Amino acid sequence: MDLLQDLKWRGIIYQQTDEEGLKELLEKESISIYCGIDPTADSMHIGHLLPFLTLRRFQQHGHRPLPVIGGATGLIGDPSGKSEERNLLTVETVQHNADSIKEQLKRIFDFDGENGAVMVNNYDWTSTTDLVTFLRDIGKHIGVNYMLAKDTIANRLETGISFTEFTYTILQAMDFNHLYETYNCKLQIGGSDQWGNITTGLELIRKKQEEGAKAYGLTIPLVTKADGTKFGKTESGAVWLDAQKTSPYEFYQFWINTADADVVKYLKYFTFLSHEEIESLEQAVETEPHLRKAQKVLAGEMTKLIHGEASLEQAIKISAALFSGDIKSLTASEIKQGFKDVPSFEAEQGELSLVDLLVQAKISPSKRQAREDIQNGAVSINGDKVTNLTHMLSEEDRIEGEFTIIRRGKKKYTMIKYTN
Known part of the structure; x- marks a missing residue:
């Protein structure tokens, strides 16, 4: 089974610009393929994964992936899927976010070998293009009517779209054209919301490059859950x-x-x-x-x-x-992970009555209820039931001196953190 058949079997392909042409190209030569991300946050989330993992599948079949960090486009704002203008980020924030995302992309791709991934940042070529050059060499080739027909722009006309976000699709087209010239990049992959931006890139390549120049676009479906709730x-x-x-x-x-x-x-x-x-x-x-x-x-x-x-x-x-329930087998760092979202209470170092702690930490509503809970075997310390009403919490009850995990009933956990 070839690569495109595998992608179809996995349900990964949503749209293609020219299925037969891409199939022939992939069988004939190794190409460079790109997928981009705008660094609008200092981390990717799992909603970003599928396009990049698809890019990695192409790498496994001998093609070169070009993960693109949108250092320039991240400063502009993609109108795709948005009903209003994005807040503009500072250059420093975008750079910080880009550096963080680069480290995450390094876990996904192989950067060695003949088809080792090449990570690039579109700020490198966009920031050196002056306004007149952009308007004459890039903007001249993309008609306003062509852009207005794009869903991402048409959907914003009623609520309003700035010239800044209006030009986003041209900037991304400029990326595709630059990568075509520099890395022989002939395919862009993106989420289904990127179809308009991808096809604008193909339009620019058709007009800017030699006669017969051919590039392709492929989009990935939106990841959904069977129950209708949002994935990720x-x-x-x-x-x-x-x-x-x-x-x-x-x-x-x-x-x-x-x-x-x-x-x-x-x-x-x-x-x-x-x-x-x-x-x-x-x-x-x-x-x-x-x-x-x-x-x-x-x-x-x-x-x-x-x-x-x-x-x-x-x-x-x-x-x-x-x-x-074997809480004692965990280290303090593992406790932090496993009980990150449970209620917590800060207690001072030294011995502390269990009955008093249950009330102070609001685990039990009163001393009377706390005593009943202990006598009935409803209270556990680090996974061990405690039925002694006079139990005093000591150093032995602290995991690495930092935490004690108290459970009341089957599911109510509280993390006790100790102050110096």
């Missing part, structure tokens, strides 16, 4: 690739909690497992859904790709400890 969102917000924003444990948990109705689609979209491996897991979903084999493989593959083997092992360890 949790109660605490977006699932980021930055471990400081979304810990490897939280990242792992997001994928392992994938619904049966979605897991096979996500295995096809996001992993590099073979057809046979995915079909085997699909069978497991149908015959042994309670084992959640497909979810475990999906979570493992994605966490390993983005955070590495060590972080995956740590995420699995935290998950197992929380499931079994």
Whole structure:
């Protein structure tokens, strides 16, 4: 099965400008392919992953990926999918964001070998183009009527669009033309909302390059969930690739909690497992859904790709400890990950009555209720039940001297943090 057939099997292709022409090109030669991201935040989230993982699939088939950081376009603002103007970011903020995103892209691509990825920033060539040159050499080739017909612009005409965002599609077209000239880049990949920007690039190449010059565009479908809720969102917000924003444990948990109705689609979209491996897991979903084999493989593959083997092992360890209640087996750093979103209470160092702590931390509403909870075996310290009413929390109850995890009932956890 060739690359395009594989992409179709995985459900990754949404639109193509010339399917047969691209198929012939890929069979004939190795080309450079680009996908871009505007650094509007200092981290990518999982909603950004599919186009770049698709770019990596092309690399695995011998083509050169060009991940493009939109250092210039990020200063302008893409009107795609927006009903109002974006707030403009400073040059310093965009540069900081770009540097952070570069490190994340390094985890996805192979930068060595004949078809090693080349990461570029469109600020490098856009910032050196003066206004008159831009208007004469680029803007002259893109008609206003042509731009007004683009959905991304037409949808904004009623609510208003600035000249700044109006020119965004021309800037991205300039990127494609520059990469065509510099890296023999003949294909741009993007999300389904980028179709208008991609085809503007093809129009510029057709008019600027030699007669018969040919380039192609391919878009990826919007990732959806079977229940209609938005992919990539949790109660605490977006699932980021930055471990400081979304810990490897939280990242792992997001994928392992994938619904049966979605897991096979996500295995096809996001992993590099073979057809046979995915079909085997699909069978497991149908015959042994309670084992959640497909979810475990999906979570493992994605966490390993983005955070590495060590972080995956740590995420699995935290998950197992929380499931079994063996809190004492965790380190302080693992406690921070596993209990990041539970209520917390700061207590002073030294011995502290358990009854008093339950009330002070608002785990139990009164001393009377606290005593009942303890006597009834409803209170655990670091996974161990405590039924002694006179129990005093001491150094032995602190994990690495930093935390004590108290559970009341089956699910109500509180993290006790100790001040110096």
